Amino acid sequence: MAVTPPAGASASTSTSTSANANAPEPIRLAMIEGLSGPFANAGEAVFRNLLWAVERVNARGGVKLPGGARQLQLVRMDSKGNTEEALGQLRLATDQGIAYVLQGNSSATAAALIDALNKHNQRSPAQRALFLNYSAVEPALTNEKCSFWHFRFDAHADMRLNALTEVLQADSRLKKVYLIGQDYSFGQQVVKRSREMLQAKRPDIEVVGEELHPMGRVKDFLPYATKIRASGAQAVITGNWGNDLTLLVKAVRDLGLNVKFYTFYGNALGVPATIGDAGIGSVLAVAEWHPNAGGAASDRFVESFRTRFPDPKEDYLHARMQAIIEVLASSMERARSTEATAVARAMEQAVFDGKVLGGVHSGRMRAEDHQFLQPLYVSVMDRAGRDGVRFDAEGSGYGFRSVRRFDAAEVALPQSCKMQRPD
Structure with missing residues (x-):
């Protein structure tokens, strides 16, 4: 169902399968990315991957928590490919209590978001947030600039x-x-x-x-x-x-x-x-994977994505962008909470066996630097x-x-x- 986007966001997408007004509030994930400007095609391609991953989690009932299962909701926030715009969208997200931020197209922007999130979490411990990175691959982000609040799901450069x-x-x-x-x-x-x-x-x-x-x-x-x-x-x-x-x-x-x-x-x-x-x-x-990696499971994975997005121009599928949502959902379930600190501690120990993707992909989070190894x-x-x-x-x-x-x-x-x- 469509919902009204938060002020300043380009759009908001929810893939809840129920229209029950009494359903628990969805868990919002803010994708801060260039959805206009010279790299808009890359931002939109990422959005489709994350949307598909969110839809699959929601289709099997959502994230199972002590108070009841909750749906995920992906919120589009347009940085216009600009770091200052991205920082403004981060402030908007945290002001509205969104605890999970996703970004990746530009390591320079990622570095600025990490620094801003470190300061926000120190200043507002009751409203901490995590940054989940799907493609900002400058090695420093999990080395000298590493942060407890940042997790990288792509192999670094x-x-x-x-x-x-x-x-x-x-x-x-x-x-x-x-x-x-x-x-x-x-x-x-x-x-x-x-x-x-x-x-x-x-x-x-x-x-x-x-x-x-x-x-x-x-x-x-x-x-x-x-x-x-x-x-x-x-x-x-x-x-x-x-x-x-x-x-x-x-x-x-x-x-x-x-x-x-x-x-x-x-x-x-x-x-x-x-x-x-x-x-x-x-x-x-x-x-980390490609559509001709081979095997029946991999073929089914590609075919399912192409069924969801049949336009050949929208054919951009990456296993790591599916893993990021799956690992987040399972970490919330292990933490029995959506609170950022508790989820981060669970995510540090994450081992992804890929079964929910048919065995297409696997990896584990390295706790020492929050680098996903795959x-x-x-x-x-x-x-x-x-x-x-x-x-x-x-x-x-x-x-x-x-x-x-x-x-x-x-x-x-x-x-x-x-x-x-x-x-």
Whole structure:
């Protein structure tokens, strides 16, 4: 049923299955994300994932608590892709007693939200809130900037790079690599750590270019593609996401360059359709799961999502965004409470076996730094219908097949968090 959105929020979505006016109040989850502006497509894609996860929890009765089962309600709050707007939405959420905030598209915004939430929880202990992060992957967020009130459900950038460079180092023909990223904390980290990992794993590889560009403001990546061509690079490593990735890949394709792309996010949001045949065997991506990971359970998982969102343009499914809602719901049930501190303590011990997803995904929360540890897949673009590519991406006719699967222990890296926990 639709409900009136809180003031300042773009919309509110409830998936309660009952219209009983006497039903317990829903548990509100505030998704603070760019739902307008240059990265709106990424924000809307996340919303569909979280909405589907919320709907499934509610369809089986909601969160079972001592006072009775309660539904989840996902509240859309538009940051417009701007950190100051995100902080304003956080204040709005906490002022209205929303205890669970979800965000991920931009590590810089995530860092600001963590800092603001730390201060809020110290100032207002009776209204504490948790921040659940689905894709802000700057490693510092669970290392030197770690917080008891923050939980990350995506592998951080160094973990993802560890997997990508393990695959890259096996390509003996590769001798020249170009590094490019968005000029903010995450993009800077990817470029820096890519250089370091290449030096450690393949010191014979030459880094022939290193570039940081404004985030979300470049409309024409041809000058960057021209530099890549002039450098003689055989491969590009990038953490770019959203339109910054799509436009970069398009510019390289338009120049006819035969280079490999080692990406974090090259398997969705327009990239496969943009690059077309040129991406076959050339665009690689890393994620906790992908639609062609294989097996009957994985296939059913994809088919169920596509039944819910049949428009090919809305085809963006990630297992971690399902896990975040499932782990939250089970942590509330173990804590027998929705109070943030109690739920956080339960979530620190969370082990997700993935049974509610048909066994598609699994992982565990590392209590020391609140980093979710999970397997990672590196996959490569290919034409749909070929071996290992049952499903395409966004109706493009191109999908991704597995190159290598890494167990969680293979890509989990040491942490340096010195967490301050509440009394």
